[in-house]
Amino acid sequence: xxxxxxxxxxxxxxxxxxxxxxxxxxxxxxxxxxxxxxxxxxxxxxxxxxxxxxxxxxxxxxxxxxxxxxxxxxxxxxxxxxxxxxxxxxxxxxxxxxxxxxxxxxxxxxxxxxxxxxxxxxxxxxxxxxxxxxxxxxxxxxxxxxxxxxxxxxxxxxxxxxxxxxxxxxxxxxxxxxxxxxxxxxxxxxxxxxxxxxxxxxxxxxxxxxxxxxxxxxxxxxxxxxxxxxxxxxxxxxxxxxxxxxxxxxxxxxxxxxxxxxxxxxxxxxxxxxxxxxxxxxxxxxxxxxxxxxxxxxxxxxxxxxxxxxxxxxxxxxxxxxxxxxxxxxxxxxxxxxxxxxxxxxxxxxxxxxxxxxxxxxxxxxxxxxxxxxxxxxxxxxxxxxxxxxxxxxxxxxxxxxxxxxxxxxxxxxxxxxxxxxxxxxxxxxxxxxxxxxxxxxxxxxxxxxxxxxxxxxxxxxxxxxxxxxxx
Numbered sequence: 001x002x003x004x005x006x007x008x009x010x011x012x013x014x015x016x017x018x019x020x021x022x023x024x025x026x027x028x029x030x031x032x033x034x035x036x037x038x039x040x041x042x043x044x045x046x047x048x049x050x051x052x053x054x055x056x057x058x059x060x061x062x063x064x065x066x067x068x069x070x071x072x073x074x075x076x077x078x079x080x081x082x083x084x085x086x087x088x089x090x091x092x093x094x095x096x097x098x099x100x101x102x103x104x105x106x107x108x109x110x111x112x113x114x115x116x117x118x119x120x121x122x123x124x125x126x127x128x129x130x131x132x133x134x135x136x137x138x139x140x141x142x143x144x145x146x147x148x149x150x151x152x153x154x155x156x157x158x159x160x161x162x163x164x165x166x167x168x169x170x171x172x173x174x175x176x177x178x179x180x181x182x183x184x185x186x187x188x189x190x191x192x193x194x195x196x197x198x199x200x201x202x203x204x205x206x207x208x209x210x211x212x213x214x215x216x217x218x219x220x221x222x223x224x225x226x227x228x229x230x231x232x233x234x235x236x237x238x239x240x241x242x243x244x245x246x247x248x249x250x251x252x253x254x255x256x257x258x259x260x261x262x263x264x265x266x267x268x269x270x271x272x273x274x275x276x277x278x279x280x281x282x283x284x285x286x287x288x289x290x291x292x293x294x295x296x297x298x299x300x301x302x303x304x305x306x307x308x309x310x311x312x313x314x315x316x317x318x319x320x321x322x323x324x325x326x327x328x329x330x331x332x333x334x335x336x337x338x339x340x341x342x343x344x345x346x347x348x349x350x351x352x353x354x355x356x357x358x359x360x361x362x363x364x365x366x367x368x369x370x371x372x373x374x375x376x377x378x379x380x381x382x383x384x385x386x387x388x389x390x391x392x393x394x395x396x397x398x399x400x401x402x403x404x405x406x407x408x409x410x411x412x413x414x415x416x417x418x419x420x421x422x423x424x425x426x427x428x429x430x431x432x433x434x435x436x437x438x439x440x441x442x443x444x445x446x447x448x449x450x451x452x453x454x455x456x457x458x459x460x461x462x463x464x465x466x467x468x469x470x471x472x
Contacts, residue, residue, distance in 0.1 A: 074089055075089050075090070075091055075144065076088060076089065076090045076091065076095070076099075077091045077095065079095060079098050079099065079102070079175055080099075080102055081099050081102075082102075082103075082106070084099065084100070084103060084134070084147065084150060084152070085147065085150060086147050086148070086149060086150045087146065087147060088146070088147045089139070089144060089145070089146045089147075090136070090144070090145045090146070090147075091143070091144065092143040092144065092145060093116070093118075093121050093136075093138070093143070093145050096121060096136055096145050096147075097113075097116070097121065097171075098171065098172060098175060100123055100134065101171065101172040102172060105172065105201050105203065106201070108202070109154075110126060111123045111124060111125055111126060111132070112124050112125070112126060118138065119137060119138050119141075120135075120136070120137050120138075121134075121135075121136045121137070121145060122134065122135050122136075125154060125156055126156075127156035127157070129155070129156065130154055130155050130156035131151050131153060131154070131155045132151055132152065132153065132154045132155070132156075133149065133150070133151050134147065134149070134150045134151075135147070135148050135149040135150070136148060170209065170212040170213040170215075170216045171216060173193070173197060173205070173209070173210070173213035173217075174213045174214075174216035174217035174219075174220055175217070175220070176197070176200075177193055177196070177197075177213065177214065177217050178217040178218075178220050178221055181214070181217055181218060181221060182221060184453040184454050184456055184457055184465075185453040188214075190207060190210040190211055190214060193205075193210045193213065193214060194207075194210050197210075222457065222458050222461055223458065225288060225289035225290060225458045225459075226289075226290075228458040228459045228460045228461070229258045229290075229459060231460050232250060232258065232261055232459065232460060232463075233250060235460050235463060235464070236248040236250060236261065236263070239263065239467065243265055243266050243267075244266065245266035245269065245270070246263070246264060246265050246266045246269070247262070247263075247264045247269070247328075247331075247332045248261070248262065248263050248264075249261070249262040249328050250262075251324060258315070258459075259314070259315055260312060260313065260314045260315070260321060260324050260325075261312065261313045261459075261463065262310065262311075262312045262324075262325065262328040263310065263311055263312070263463060263466070263467065264309065264310040264328075264329075264332045264333075265467060265470050265471065267470060267471060268307060268308060268309045268310070268470060269309075269332065269333070271301070271307055272299070272307075272309060272333055272336075273336075274301060274302075275299045275300060275301045275302075275307055276299055276300050276301070276302065276438070277299075277336050277337070277338040277339040277340065277433075277434075278299060278300070278339075278340055278341075278342060278438045279297050279298070279299055279309065279329075279339065279340070279341050279342070280297070280298050280299065280341075280342045280343070280438065280441050280443050280444045281295065281296065281297045281298075281325075281341060281342075281343050281349060281441075281444065282295070282296055282343065282344065282441055282444035282445065282447075282448065283295045283296075283317045283346070284296075284448040284451075284455065285317075285455070286313075286455045286462070287455050287456045288455070288456060288457060288458055288459065288462070289458070290459075292313055292314060292315055292316075292459070293313075293314050293315075293316060293317040293321070294311060294312070294313055294314075294451070294455065294462070294466075295311065295312040295314060295317070295321065295322070295325050296308060296310070296311045296312075296444060296447050296448070297309045297310045297311075297325075297329055298443045298444055298447055299443070300438070300443060304437075306443045306446060306447070307470075308447055308466070308469070308470050309329075309333065310325075310328070310329055310332065310333075311463075311466050312324075312325045312328070313459055313462070313463065317346070317348065318348055319348045319351055319352060321348075322348045322349055322351075322352040323352040323355065323356060325352075326352055326353060326356035326357065327356055330356055330357065338433055338434055339360055339433070340360060340361045340362070340363065340431075340433040340434075341353055341357065341360055341361070341362045341363070342362075342363055342364075342365060342438055342440075342441055343362070343364070343365065343441060343444075344364070344365050344368040344441055345364055345365075345368050345369060345372060350362065361424070361431060361432040361433045362425070363424070363425050363426070363431055364421070364425045364426055365439075365440045365441040365442075366388075366389065366392045366393075366426060366439050366440055367440050367441075367442075368441065369392075369421070369426055370385075370388060370389070373388065373414060373417070376417065377411060377413060377414055377417075379411075380410055380411040380414070383410050383411075384407050384410055384411060384414055387403050387406050387407040387410070388407065388414075390403045391403035391404050391407065391427065392426055392427055392428065392439065393428060393439065394427065394428065394429045395428060395429060396429055397429045397430065399429065400423075400427055400429045400430065404418075450469060451465060451466065451469070454466075
């Protein structure tokens with residue numbers, strides 16, 4: 001029924017309001033018209049109904065586009081659409097602009113954008129006397145644009161428009177190459193982009209054009225880097241919601257600036273009791289726009305399979321960030337009998353573990369310690385290499401002392417250096433806990449190698465990569 005009939009029925013029978021009112025909108029041309037019924041005869045109740053703006057009217061202006069039927073099938077969404085015609089409807093102005101840039105590349109010509117605003121988009125040929133022209137306008141004040149005029153024939157000379165490709169800008173090239181940048185492990189250099197664009201479109205791009213295009217393509221895929229930090233609270237909330245029992249922590253400055261983000265997935269927390277009580281910690285720098293560092297803690301099960309326990313994004317690898325990391329780790333995983341910590345020779349790790357875990361033994365990765373020996377004792381390094389690894393792996397104190405005596409005979413300075421570090425930090429025979437076979441921080445280095453390319457990603461994408469890595 002029409003709205004007028006419904007209002008008349010409501011006037012005579014108030015009970016009709018107990019039934020639902022369904023309004024149907026037909027895709028017909030809307031024309032300005034006057035009501036066919038006498039408003040004076042409608043009751044004051046209906047007049048009040050209208051006065052409350054529950055029913056609103058509008059005027060159709062001359063030349064409006066309300067007579068156009070919109071169908072999803074008629075709206076162009078393909079960014080590489082080739083044939084431009086009058087009357088075509090595009091998803092938005094940006095898509096139409098991209099299609100025109102693709103036209104310029106394909107036809108090896110250029111044009112001028114005469115007008116570009118939320119309601120109008122006009123292109124003209126470089127030659128003012130040329131008849132080539134495109135005009136488009138938005139439909140019904142929406143984002144949808146329709147081509148209202150298009151003259152595809154050029155009346156100018158070729159040399160006027162067949163010159164350097166002004167329209168081969170970063171926006172177009174970014175759309176072309178973005179699919180090849182989806183996987184962070186894919187190596188797709190600026191030279192590769194230059195070669196592919198030249199081969200596909202015959203265009204020679206400068207290095208700066210290629211660099212801007214690649215940056216814009218990455219932005220299209222991953223968003224604006226600064227906006228990623230605003231998404232961290234939402235991401236952590238959803239992570240806990242999807243993985244009940246997981247632990248997340250976010251630490252910020254007083255002004256809300258990001259400092260640290262800690263994540264421990266429930267799968268890792270539950271699996272900890274079935275693994276060796278040896279925790280290997282390490283940090284690795286990030287390569288995204290705002291840099292930073294990712295700190296990780298990992299362990300191994302009885303079969304030697306790696307299990308990342310926790311990971312943290314911090315602004316810098318220093319004493320404050322390591323202390324915050326170990327505090328969160330201790331609150332999450334509690335204390336466990338026989339636990340020990342293995343790391344490289346980073347001073348911040350050694351200082352903060354002695355504060356947060358004063359009762360837990362801490363040993364050094366024998367390869368990192370060997371690198372320090374090579375740097376400090378270059379002349380004798382070749383002679384003492386085998387002896388150093390032999391004494392580090394020795395199972396008894398007697399075997400350790402025998403190798404140490406041989407090493408002292410070659411270079412006594414090395415013995416003094418190792419004594420200052422502490423035999424219990426490097427020797428399996430002197431260590432206070434069961435170190436099992438974990439003599440190095442190789443499992444942490446393996447985690448760093450796995451996320452090597454992901455460290456180029458913005459912060460939320462990196463956190464999600466690490467979460468997915470653990471859940472595989």
